[in-house]
Amino acid sequence: MIIDFRTVFGTGENRVDVDYDLDLSDLDYYGFHPITKPAKVTGSVTESAGVLRLKVSVSLLYSAPCDRCATEVSRQMDFEFSHVLVNEISGDDNDELILLDDMKLDLDELLRTDVILSLPTKFLCRDDCKGICQTCGADLNKGACGCSTEKIDPRLEALKQLL
Numbered sequence: 001m002i003i004d005f006r007t008v009f010g011t012g013e014n015r016v017d018v019d020y021d022l023d024l025s026d027l028d029y030y031g032f033h034p035i036t037k038p039a040k041v042t043g044s045v046t047e048s049a050g051v052l053r054l055k056v057s058v059s060l061l062y063s064a065p066c067d068r069c070a071t072e073v074s075r076q077m078d079f080e081f082s083h084v085l086v087n088e089i090s091g092d093d094n095d096e097l098i099l100l101d102d103m104k105l106d107l108d109e110l111l112r113t114d115v116i117l118s119l120p121t122k123f124l125c126r127d128d129c130k131g132i133c134q135t136c137g138a139d140l141n142k143g144a145c146g147c148s149t150e151k152i153d154p155r156l157e158a159l160k161q162l163l
């Protein structure tokens with residue numbers, strides 16, 4: 001969705017409401033496409049004394065394998081993003097300031113970046129996921145597999161000898 005503020009605010013309006021579905025199914029995150037259903041975007045851009053402020057909520061369903069046990073999990077996530085939109089950047093650049101291209105904003109592109117930066121870098125099916133056994137590959141959430149748990153990390157062992 002591209003918003004052309006010259007058309008919108010040229011008519012004396014000082015608010016644009018945004019309410020649409022954003023397709024992020026091709027968004028690549030660490031080799032996965034975790035957002036298969038369209039994300040819901042709601043919010044507005046308001047103009048006050050020449051300053052444009054964007055405030056939107058993005059609600060999406062994130063589906064990815066658990067980092068420990070590889071079970072596929074879907075989780076509802078809601079994000080809030082706000083930016084100040086400017087025609088030129090004078091002085092300090094910062095993340096909150098978004099430079100408009102000829103008074104136009106490519107909202108999809110902006111939100112795509114915002115969403116990527118907000119997605120979890122660590123994703124677990126549950127906080128205490130036990131993961132899978134390194135030896136036999138059993139899902140340890142479903143019970144112990146019987147392999148020895150006495151395995152000692154060789155790096156730790158080396159450290160112990162140093163101490």
Ligand SMILES: [Zn+2]
Nearest residue numbers: 066069125129
């Ligand atoms: Zn898990």
Ligand SMILES: [Zn+2]
Nearest residue numbers: 133136145147
């Ligand atoms: Zn095992």
